[in-house]
Amino acid sequence: MPDAPSSVLVLLLALAFGYLLGSIPFGLLLTRTAGTKDIRSIGSGNIGATNVLRTGRKDLAAATLLLDALKGTLAVLAAGYFYGENAAFAAGLGAFLGHIAPVWLGFRGGKGVATFLGIALGLFWPAALAFAVVWLAAAYFTRYSSLSALMASVATVVAAKVFGTDALALLLATLAILLWIKHHANIRRLLDGTEGKIGAKG
Numbered sequence: 001m002p003d004a005p006s007s008v009l010v011l012l013l014a015l016a017f018g019y020l021l022g023s024i025p026f027g028l029l030l031t032r033t034a035g036t037k038d039i040r041s042i043g044s045g046n047i048g049a050t051n052v053l054r055t056g057r058k059d060l061a062a063a064t065l066l067l068d069a070l071k072g073t074l075a076v077l078a079a080g081y082f083y084g085e086n087a088a089f090a091a092g093l094g095a096f097l098g099h100i101a102p103v104w105l106g107f108r109g110g111k112g113v114a115t116f117l118g119i120a121l122g123l124f125w126p127a128a129l130a131f132a133v134v135w136l137a138a139a140y141f142t143r144y145s146s147l148s149a150l151m152a153s154v155a156t157v158v159a160a161k162v163f164g165t166d167a168l169a170l171l172l173a174t175l176a177i178l179l180w181i182k183h184h185a186n187i188r189r190l191l192d193g194t195e196g197k198i199g200a201k202g
Contacts, residue, residue, distance in 0.1 A: 014087035018075040018094025022115060023102035026067040027052045030060045040108075047102075048110030050145060065114050071095060072118030080122075089171045092119040096175050100182055111182040113149045116175055120156050124168055130159035143197040146186035153179050 027047040031039050036055040039047060049065035075095035080088030099115040101107040121128035134155040138148035153176040161169035180187070189195035 010083050010087055011090045014079040014083060014090040015094040017079060018091035018096075019098040020094075021071050021075045021091075022095030022098025023104060023109070024067075024071060024098075025102055025105060025109065026071070027060075027064040027110065028105070030063055030067075031055055031057070034060055036060070040105075046108070046110045047105070048112075049114060050111075068099065068110065068114035069118030069121070071099070072115040073122035076119055076122035085167075088123060089167065092123060092171060093174070095119060096178065100178065111149075112175070112179045113153075116153060116156070116179055119175065120160075120172060123171075124160060124164045126163050127156045127159040127168070127172065131156040139198060144190065144195055145198050146183055146195060147190055150180060150183060150187070 025047045027039055027049060031037075031052055034057065036057060039051050039055060042051065042054050049061045049068065052064045053061035055061075072092065072095045075091040076088040079091035096112055096115055096119060098109075100109045100112045102109045117128055117131050120131055131152040135148045135152035138151045139145060142148065153172075157169055157173045157176050160172045186195060
């Protein structure tokens, strides 16, 4: 990996690069190409894989999940390769912000779960593994996708703190806070007992 100074300009460029990559609305692009209904007019109205699934196209939902994760991974790997760890962190932050608030869609994007996972994978795979394990376990026992994501994000931060570095944990904690904020409506429904479960119709 080439060593390069983490100047303010480099960090800003990495942030911008990550934002542009993260702001690609794969869910919207895939469903529009497939000729399905505009996902912004159904369900939660966001552009993530969960809402794409509401079109009835599991293949498009899976592709959205993969691509939304990979754009986070690519952002941190590319920035890190050329400009080092700090640039990778900046690109990861940018990618997450780009996904949840893309300028092209009036700053109305997805909730960031897949992109969060992709960023964690690119920065420190044990943290991504912690996310996956906790998400799967929580989803199995609770059947709540949103609750699983919230719990998994916390596990990711803990894994980064215990097995990684303080800087990594701080970045992932920042992203986790933003992810929780984006899930505010889900949290309210979880508390009210009205949140939809995985596989539930309607």
